[in-house]
Amino acid sequence: MEDEPAVLIRDAAFCWPDGEFAIEVDEFALARGERLLLLGASGAGKSTLLNLIGGFLRPRSGQITVLGQALSDLGQTALDRFRADNFGVIFQMFNLLPYLSVLDNVLIPLRFSRQRRQQAGDAHACAERLLSRLGVAQNLHSRPAAHLSVGQQQRVAAARAMIGAPHIILADEPTSALDHDNAGKFLDLLQAETESTGAALLMVSHDMRVADHFDRVIDLTSIARTDGRNSEACCG
Amino acid sequence: MLRLILLSLLNRRTTALLSILGIAVSVTLLLGVEKLRVSARDSFASTISGTDLIVGARAGDIQLLLYAVFRIGDATNNIGWDSYREIAARPEIDWIVPLSLGDSHRGFRVVGTDAGFFTHYKYRQDKGLEFAAGQPFSDMFDAVIGAEVAAALGYGLDSRITLTHGTGALTGADHDNLPFRIAGILKPTGTPVDRAIHVGLPAIEAIHLDWRSGSRIEGLNITEEKVRAMNPASLQPRAITAALVGLRSPIQTFQFQRYVNGYRKEPLSAILPGVALSRLWALIGIGERALGAVAILVVMTALLGLVTTIYATLNERRREMAILRANGASPYHIVLLLVTESAILTFSGAVLGTMILYGLILMLRSAFEAGFGLQLTLTLPSAREWLFFVLVLGAGLLAGLIPALRAYRHSLADGMTIRS
Incomplete structure (x- = not known):
């Protein structure tokens, strides 16, 4: 089990029910602890791929295996639990619930995963430690999330993705709302944190400049074929 | 969560x-x-309480309840005064209050009764009638009015009123030769008592001295002085409409009801007000x-x-x-x-x-x-x-x-x- 890659995709095909967009992935692998940058223009299917890996979407054919577990073998409830246990997610923006405090936002994943709750130990101490390491000052922890700058919010989102040590961090353009300096700092912190927890990081972006924070950079077009209306994946 | x-x-x-x-x-x-x-x-349900039986001429229990308590509709028949006296003399009787209906005043019913009405009429678990002003009638031409009558017609103590024969607003049917003085005003009760004008039985008899078979006898010219000069025995009513009865012991209720229902000299009915009230409520519910x-x-x-x-x-x-x-x-x-x-x-x-x-x-x-x-x-x-x-x-x-x-x-x- 431990030798299984974090993510392995073979011959997966997916199309949105409206037939507007389809994606086919012949082969894709993310090793454990690997930091991988997936480059692609907007609308190229990056988010769809993340949704497939996270189990939010199910492929119409092919196999997606996460940490040795074939997602197709899991029922809806088991899949929800598996995701809660093993994935940390960072969005492009609007990551936080504005009415919760910074600390409460970080603690959200622990509400839904017992495994991560156990791994976090003392939840509050763990959240505060993560926040401090990600450079969110102590005096902000009890503030409503809505009061933070976008840069601070992204770092809170990173702390939340990592609390309870999930094995895989999915990040969907987390730096696109940040300026160059802040993006660099954010990725430094993300890199350091994933290194210390051993989590694999899969980040999708259209920004080539962030490439040096990653072990490997691949272009989406090299692993996936995407298509517009009436694609083969939809029909076949 | x-x-x-x-x-x-x-x-x-x-x-x-x-x-x-x-x-x-x-x-x-x-x-x-x-x-x-x-x-x-x-x-x-507590429009009337403390009364064990209501006695009237033979009728359905709801009809008797409607005219005796709610003053709705008219009695088809009366109780003869002799029958009333005989019933009143029974040993089971604790108290009995006569009711004589048939006249009105500007749309409000007039109830001929005696002073016992004000002590024995109870509503809502033993709540008795109370006077907002004045007292029960002491003089023959005294009247006691309910709260709603007083409010609607703006009457106070010592106001003078004349009664009307019958319950409609017939012109020329006024008993205007014998005016009444308001001696008492009752507090609101939420019962039909609020809408009634109470006078003594002899007064009812007196205002009908010049009436026979529903029309006025011309030329008799009865005045207050003449009435006061009359022998009280001649103002004894010949009939009443109904009577409220309180018994010495509630155990005797059914026995006494059977006695009244089987009364030989004229057809009478005795009803239990509680039972009739709940049957009536089921109808209007x-x-x-x-x-x-x-x-x-x-x-x-x-x-x-x-x-x-x-x-x-x-x-x-x-x-x-x-x-x-x-x-x-x-x-x-x-x-x-x-x-x-x-x-x-x-x-x-x-x-x-x-x-x-x-x-x-x-x-x-x-x-x-x-x-x-x-x-x-x-x-x-x-x-x-x-x-x-x-x-x-x-x-x-x-x-x-x-x-x-x-x-x-x-x-x-x-x-x-x-x-x-």
């Missing part, structure tokens, strides 16, 4: 408060209607059910409003759901979130509504009692009220399911994609 919902609601406190208020008002109405209904039924139906419709409207409110916020909360979903919440968590939310809103609304109702009762009970004779008691909610409370909560939960199912479909379709 609960903390999350509460904080989320707090974030939308204006709409949340409005939803709570809408439910509160409807619950106030629902429980208020229920309270009024029970109160109306109780005060109807349809109105109460209509009122209840309206209240239920109001609650449904409020719940529809709740669904609309939650439904309308779903789109702007789609991001909130997606964030929770990406951080491990299952679609079932999302459903639970929304159903719990509507449960919280409904529960708060129901509790607030109940509190508003009790506050209103506390403030308005005396006004209600004075104005409508309805007694609103500040008791703990009845089993039926609890049932309503639980039903409203259940309906709130069901209502919460509608937006919850939509959010469920959203969250399945959205996945971790944030749409805003």
Whole structure:
């Protein structure tokens, strides 16, 4: 089990029910602890791929295996639990619930995963430690999330993705709302944190400049074929 | 989870408060209607109490009750004075009060009776008649009027009134040769007593001295002086309409009822007022059910409003759901979130509504009692009220399911994609 890659995709095909967009992935692998940058223009299917890996979407054919577990073998409830246990997610923006405090936002994943709750130990101490390491000052922890700058919010989102040590961090353009300096700092912190927890990081972006924070950079077009209306994946 | 919902609601406190208020008002109405209904039924059922039997000419029990107590309709026949005297002399009798009906004053019924009426007529568990002003009649041409008569016609003590023969407003049928003086005004009771004018039996006899078979005998010219000069025995009534009877022991009630019903000299009936009252209520109770139906419709409207409110916020909360979903919440968590939310809103609304109702009762009970004779008691909610409370909560939960199912479909379709 431990030798299984974090993510392995073979011959997966997916199309949105409206037939507007389809994606086919012949082969894709993310090793454990690997930091991988997936480059692609907007609308190229990056988010769809993340949704497939996270189990939010199910492929119409092919196999997606996460940490040795074939997602197709899991029922809806088991899949929800598996995701809660093993994935940390960072969005492009609007990551936080504005009415919760910074600390409460970080603690959200622990509400839904017992495994991560156990791994976090003392939840509050763990959240505060993560926040401090990600450079969110102590005096902000009890503030409503809505009061933070976008840069601070992204770092809170990173702390939340990592609390309870999930094995895989999915990040969907987390730096696109940040300026160059802040993006660099954010990725430094993300890199350091994933290194210390051993989590694999899969980040999708259209920004080539962030490439040096990653072990490997691949272009989406090299692993996936995407298509517009009436694609083969939809029909076949 | 609960903390999350509460904080989320707090974030939308204006709409949340409005939803709570809408439910509160409807619950106030629902429980208020229920309270009024029970109160109306109780005060109807206790229109007359302490009276064991009502005796009248042979008639159905509801008819006898209607004319003897509610003064609605007319008696088909009378009780002869001799029969009355014979019944009154029975050893079982504790007290007996005669009632003589048939005259009116500006739309209000006149009741010929004796002073015993003011001590023996009880309503609402042994509440006796009380005087707001004056006292029972002491003179032959004294009248005691109910609270509603006094208020409607603006009469005070010592006002002079003339009675009208019959119950319609016939012109030329006035007993204007013999005016009455108002000697007493009763406090409101919420019973037909409020709408009655009480005079002594001899006075009834006196004003009819110049009447035979429903028309006036011309030229007799009866005056107050002539009446006062007459021998009291000649003012003895020949017949009365009904009598209220109190027995020495309630055990004798049925036995005495059989005695009256089997009275040989003329056909008479004796009825138990409580039984007749509940039968009458069953007849007119349809109105109460209509009122209840309206209240239920109001609650449904409020719940529809709740669904609309939650439904309308779903789109702007789609991001909130997606964030929770990406951080491990299952679609079932999302459903639970929304159903719990509507449960919280409904529960708060129901509790607030109940509190508003009790506050209103506390403030308005005396006004209600004075104005409508309805007694609103500040008791703990009845089993039926609890049932309503639980039903409203259940309906709130069901209502919460509608937006919850939509959010469920959203969250399945959205996945971790944030749409805003």
